[in-house]
Amino acid sequence: MNVSHGSQVNWQQYADKALAGECLTVEESLSVLQADDKELLPLLHAAYQVRHHYYGNKVKLNMILNAKSGYCPEDCGYCSQSSISGAPIEKYTMLNKDEIVAGAKEAVSRKAGTYCIVASGRGPTERELGEVLDAVKEIKQEYKLKICTCLGILKDGQADRLKEAGVDRYNHNLNTSAAHFDRITTTHSYEDRVHTVEETKVAGISPCSGCIIGMGETHEQVVDIAFSLRDLDADSIPINFLNSIPGTPLENMKQLNPRYCLKVLALFRFICPSKEIRVAGGREVNLGQLQPLALYMANSLFVGDYLTTNGQEISSDHQMIEELGFEIEECCV
Structure with a gap:
């Protein structure tokens, strides 16, 4: 379906459906992504009503620690840490417990309520897992931080x-639709990722799973990943926008503009109305001066640097939130 220029969609009906717990149809979902730019503000207003219903004007802040950089055997085309990447990144093995704990103190100083411990690789070795487990136990004794770990594909029992150590949330992104997955990576499957998310749910850990937009996928595939994350019942959904890094297979992929990124966020708010929608990696590059508008759909964002790319200054994020009239949701001491 293509929405013709000049056509008018009643976006309020989409908000009403979301608030009533009804899912948009595929056709309605495509109309969000294909909306005329002249309809952008009414669309954002409708999505904001859903966001406000569940989260008011609160904004959750998250900080990433890149606990292990590079040395990854996987072939993910978007990633500067993969085995096929030629990007000139810093590489190091898993940080020790004290270094991971020190990152928690930094998260508190940035007013982040969630501290995300991320490590490259297919999955954690016993030594790597041990460092994370010991660090999480100590962090939980010192701070009221929510701890999210992202360590790849987990083995049985991990x-x-x-969970026993105190991890609150586990991140493992689906990244893209099942139909597009093999064009992005071949060393593991879409089903592998779904299985890991399901395993963390069984263990009683809150599931965090999202996607990367801008990797050559179609509008239909964006809708498909939104529906898949709704079905997966992920509590937190990070929406990354591809930051095409020189040296990676997707270094020349440039298909996004700020207005389309906002439409994507609106779509996810309608499809997953009660979930934490986080505007994540690539927001500075792809949203540019329209970054503040993202918070009319997203109720969460990362502050500081990402894994191998720089983020916006912390003070700029805090100022952006304050000037919007929004409020940081703090949960740490």
Whole structure:
């Protein structure tokens, strides 16, 4: 379906459906992504009503620690840390417990309520998992931080051990639709990712799973990943916008503009109305001066640097939130 220029869609009906717990149809979902730019503000207003219903004007802040950089055997085309990447990144093995704990103190100083411990690789070795488990136990004794770990594909029993240590949330993104997945990576499957998310849910850990937009997928595939994340019942959904890094297979992929990124966020708010929608990696590059508008759909964002790319200054994020009249949701001491 293509929405013709000049056509008018009643976006309020989309908000009403979302608030009533009804899912948009595929046709309605495509109309969000294909909306005329002249309809952008009414569309954002409708999506904001859904966001406000569940989260008011609160904004959750999250900070990433890149606990292990590079040395990854996987072939993900978007990633500067993959085995096929030629990007000139810093590489190091898993940080020790004290270094991971120190990152928690930094998260508190940035007013982040969630501290995300991320490590490259297919999955954690026993030594790597041990460092994370010991660090999480100590962090939980010192701070009221929510701890999210992102360690790749888990082996049997590892999710239970993370839960016992105090991990609140586990991130494992689906990244893209099942139909597009093999064009992005071939060393593991879409089903592998779904299985890991399901395993963390069984262990009692809150599931965090999202996507990367701008990797050559179609509008239909964007809608498909939104529906898949709704079905997966992920509590937190990070929406990344491809930051095409020189040296990666997707270095020349440039298909996004700020207005389309906002439409994507609106779509996810309608499809997953009660979930934490986080505007994540690539927001600075792809949203540019329209970044503040993202918070009319997203109720969460990362502050500081990402894994191998720089983020916006912390003070700029805090100022952006304050000037919008929004409020940081703090949960740490």
